[in-house]
Amino acid sequence: MDTKSDGIFPKRQYLPVFRGAALVCAAAAAGALLTGCGQDTDGEATRNGAAEAARIAAASTSPSADASHLTEDQRERKALVPKAKTGYEHALHAATAAVAKSEPVSVELKGTPDSPRWEAEVATGDGTAHTVSVDAAGGKAGEARAKHEDEDDKRELADLLKKATVTAEQAARTATDKTKGTVTAVELDDTDGGTPKWSVDVVTTDDWNKTTYDIDATNRKILGEHVDRD
Template structure:
């Protein structure tokens, strides 16, 4: 009976083995599936992590708003010319009277005077005039404005700020100068084509007496200044003003 019961019990337990094995296999299969899912999930997570890490390590390109703006020069309203060049371009063609004619008109307005300077300048209303200075033998200076279109000279005006020392100094310059304004201009224009916009007797460097001659080149409207020795007629200096 015991053996039978044991056998019976054993017989009763035999069907359980397949069920236990099936359950074990199901659990194992589920484990494999879960492991596969975990592997897949892990792969996605690892890939996302790697992509995120790679993105964090990649050099960042600054966006255009945060990049510093490079300074740029303001646009020129005169086709690339500087302000000074544009002024020369507007002024020089207005003059129909040369510096020489202007000085001749000024000397005619102040008898027995000698030329000291002449400079072309603009006038209100878009005109042009030569602001000239001539002086008598005693060094008394007179300012004479000459219309750069008609050549007509205004009445001369004695320089109000001159004192006795100023007059002696100017008289000394005129007395020492052996080179005329016209000769100085010829020397300057011999090496530079253009229009004379200014000529002035004065001192150069260490006190050497000289004529400063400004010449405007009309192809680019730059100004070149020549310093010409007033006693020997030699070129002391040449300076190009590109402004």
Template sequence: MIRRGRPAGPRTIGLVCAVAAAGALLSGCGSSGSDTASPQKSAAPSRAVPATAASLNADQAQRQALVPKAKVDYGQALKAAIAAVPSSEAIAAELKGTPGSPYWSTVVATTDGTAYAVRVDAVSGKAQKPQPQSDDPDDKQELAARLGKATVTAQQAAQTATEKTKGTVTTIELGDADHGNDTVAWTVGVVTTDDWNETTYEIDATNRKVLWMHLDQD
């Protein structure tokens, strides 16, 4: 049992003085019980501080420079891309570019598996002309099947990820789950703006279950 708040008696002070004499660490101790030890100042509690520019690695510095410049988020970018391709669904979005010219690289697809790349200005939200992707029948069939299985939307997957890690979604993509088993999943990247790390989640596209997560501190 640990006892707290018990005053120091003569025996305690005598022991302190013996240690002081041996190590020359303390001075002026008396044998009288009226002497008291000087109170020690408690250390101030440590506080988490935001990462400074000098402490950031290259990837963190790039995120710090780019992410705040995007005035349009992933959801708005996908909405603009879907509007540019009627009857399409969201497949992917990634924040790219430079701090002076940030943009979202998005992909949307129609139910037959025809995919279109749409670049969306991350400041104005304006979508450029959609660019058709692969016409390979196998690719289209695979994408159509993936869309048919996915019941979780991009927004729902992003919400699941940001409930786990508060931050800004910078990447999201629908694909096959890493562990296989014919499962479709959303991969979502979330950047935290206090340290500029990125946490990636793989989320089952049928039930919103988190399949795995990875914290990138490099």
């Protein structure tokens, strides 16, 4: 332990004086009361103190630090996502079970906190699609409803299903490996080049942002990533 004296006070006596002076200066800078704290002649200390006070004030009121600054979409996610007691996997299984020989096309969490639901779409090999609503709280699937589409749409969907060798669950795991959170939507689509892709939405429950991943449905490669902070 260093017990040397500075020639005026022993070191153990000097430290409280120094700390007290620092606290007075910090308080003066934060409140713009910079009198008697070593202000220089050109006002540089005043400017530096005011800038630091402004920085601290801005940080303390940032959206990430204060939940009251959540956007409308973030508040909706915060209210809805925890109410889904069954995940997207259960919704897809329930939907495919409701339509014989069908495969998943999409699933999305919708509804209200009082009545959350998964809206799923499945299709058979010829591209005939059905929608199935699944209770996100209890997991019960409703009646399958056929979608009325023309033959071209059916052929396009059938072609996507044949090309997609990556499952919806595999795509979702690829997304959550990158961003830990809750999957709220998965959808099969195609790229501009005609390659099938899965779009996966992941909501992070620390900030309620939504990250959307586009994942190649033939090799699980991540094609794009977008964070929605609105």
